[in-house]
Amino acid sequence: MNYELDKQHQELRDKFRAVATTTVAEHARKHDAAASVPIEMIEALHQNGLMNICVPRELGGNGSSFVTGHDPLSFLIGIEEIARVDMGAAHVFQVHGHSCMMLDHACTPEQKKRYLGLVVEKGTPISWTGSEPGRTARGQYNLQSDAIKKDGGYLLNGIKNYGTNASAATWNIVALSSDQGEIPDNFLLVMIPADANGFEVDASWWDPTGMRSAVSPKLTLKDVFVPDEDVLVGPGYYPRERLGARWHLGFGASHLGAAQGMFDFVIDYVPNKRKTGDDPHTQRAVGEMRMRLAAARDMLYHAGSLWAGDDTAKAEEYSLMAKLYCIMTAEWMVSETIRVVGSTALLKSFDLERAIRDIHVHSTHANLYGTAQLIGRAALGMEFDATQQQIVVENKSSKVA
Numbered sequence: 238m239n240y241e242l243d244k245q246h247q248e249l250r251d252k253f254r255a256v257a258t259t260t261v262a263e264h265a266r267k268h269d270a271a272a273s274v275p276i277e278m279i280e281a282l283h284q285n286g287l288m289n290i291c292v293p294r295e296l297g298g299n300g301s302s303f304v305t306g307h308d309p310l311s312f313l314i315g316i317e318e319i320a321r322v323d324m325g326a327a328h329v330f331q332v333h334g335h336s337c338m339m340l341d342h343a344c345t346p347e348q349k350k351r352y353l354g355l356v357v358e359k360g361t362p363i364s365w366t367g368s369e370p371g372r373t374a375r376g377q378y379n380l381q382s383d384a385i386k387k388d389g390g391y392l393l394n395g396i397k398n399y400g401t402n403a404s405a406a407t408w409n410i411v412a413l414s415s416d417q418g419e420i421p422d423n424f425l426l427v428m429i430p431a432d433a434n435g436f437e438v439d440a441s442w443w444d445p446t447g448m449r450s451a452v453s454p455k456l457t458l459k460d461v462f463v464p465d466e467d468v469l470v471g472p473g474y475y476p477r478e479r480l481g482a483r484w485h486l487g488f489g490a491s492h493l494g495a496a497q498g499m500f501d502f503v504i505d506y507v508p509n510k511r512k513t514g515d516d517p518h519t520q521r522a523v524g525e526m527r528m529r530l531a532a533a534r535d536m537l538y539h540a541g542s543l544w545a546g547d548d549t550a551k552a553e554e555y556s557l558m559a560k561l562y563c564i565m566t567a568e569w570m571v572s573e574t575i576r577v578v579g580s581t582a583l584l585k586s587f588d589l590e591r592a593i594r595d596i597h598v599h600s601t602h603a604n605l606y607g608t609a610q611l612i613g614r615a616a617l618g619m620e621f622d623a624t625q626q627q628i629v630v631e632n633k634s635s636k637v638a
């Protein structure tokens with residue numbers, strides 16, 4: 238068992254760090270103010286071969302994946318390094334990476350070339366929209382956007398929201414309820430090109446208090462026709478494969494990165510600017526921050542490594558725990574940091590207030606109570622479904638595969 242990053246991962250971390258501390262840092266305030274896509278980061282990642290970190294190896298990528306189990310760590314390191322500087326930008330990279338992993342699993346060789354070829358060639362990000370208005374109450378497989386089977390494809394209608402990357406993507410993964418089967422067996426994923434007839438992407442919908450550079454538009458589908466060749470496997474594929482359980486760690490990595498970014502600020506600001514490094518309370522707080530960040534990182538990397546093995550239930554449970562601990566660490570860092578740095582550090586001329594807004598918004602994305610409940614069910618020896626983000630009631634749970 239090795240608890241340290243090997244040379245290959247250290248080099249990769251340094252590559253991501255270089256892009257984050259130069260390009261991402263330089264443009265972060267601009268994209269936060271305008272709620273715009275961090276396009277310079279996408280270009281810089283592409284130039285350094287990092288936009289294809291989750292593209293399968295046969296297409297020239299690194300193949301980092303929680304789905305195949307190949308080298309999950311590389312992707313986590315990338316998210317963490319970007320989130321250390323800009324959590325919104327890290328989500329752009331995260332959604333793109335998750336999309337690449339899923340496409341690697343779902344696509345025929347011809348589809349892979351069509352959708353992922355553009356990533357390798359131009360670094361074009363991919364979007365993935367499951368969310369739609371009111372989904373939280375209904376459950377994530379209970380969608381109102383529908384896909385009606387026609388000759389040669391599906392006719393799509395509905396409204397989706399929170400489509401991170403949709404305003405910059407050429408290909409968009411979109412989830413709908415098909416007219417074939419009951420929930421969740423009718424859950425369908427399709428690929429929609431940006432210029433499809435009847436497909437509208439409204440980026441002006443995205444005006445949140447934090448995570449503003451993770452531009453996540455509203456999508457309107459009016460009689461959009463998707464041919465069979467752009468359907469991912471078919472109805473029921475996604476819940477059947479329990480793929481939703483594979484995305485927890487990305488959220489863990491982004492919260493860990495944002496928390497680490499706050500720590501970077503503290504250990505510079507407190508001794509050098511506020512000049513309170515001699516204060517015993519400050520020293521105690523910094524020590525506790527250091528400890529919690531190290532514990533969160535160890536949990537995250539351990540959970541990531543479990544996807545390379547064959548104990549899926551354990552990988553699911555540890556991923557839930559690592560995500561929850563990283564998010565709780567980030568939230569704890571917000572309240573503790575404020576006490577240690579004082580009010581002047583919260584002026585807009587520092588980047589700390591942006592990190593706090595980002596953590597507030599992003600931590601709502603992953604339902605903490607729902608995550609803790611699933612871990613509790615696992616510990617109590619009950620069935621749990623790590624693909625759910627919502628609180629699970631008895632009749633909605635399912636067996637671990």
Ligand SMILES: Cc1cc2nc3c(=O)[nH]c(=O)nc-3n(C[C@H](O)[C@H](O)[C@H](O)COP(=O)(O)OP(=O)(O)OC[C@H]3O[C@@H](n4cnc5c(N)ncnc54)[C@H](O)[C@@H]3O)c2cc1C
Pocket residue numbers: 328332365366367368369370371372373374398399400401402448451453598599601602
């Ligand atoms: C930074 C960020 C990035 C995200 N990126 C993605 C992404 O890339 N892909 C993705 O799929 N999801 C993404 N999400 C969305 C996330 O997965 C959740 O779907 C979302 O956070 C749920 O919001 P909510 O709990 O407010 O629920 P919702 O249930 O969506 O919102 C509740 C609101 O909807 C209204 N409402 C209820 N029913 C209806 C109805 N029938 N019609 C209209 N309005 C109704 C209610 O009045 C209430 O105001 C992202 C979220 C965040 C914060």
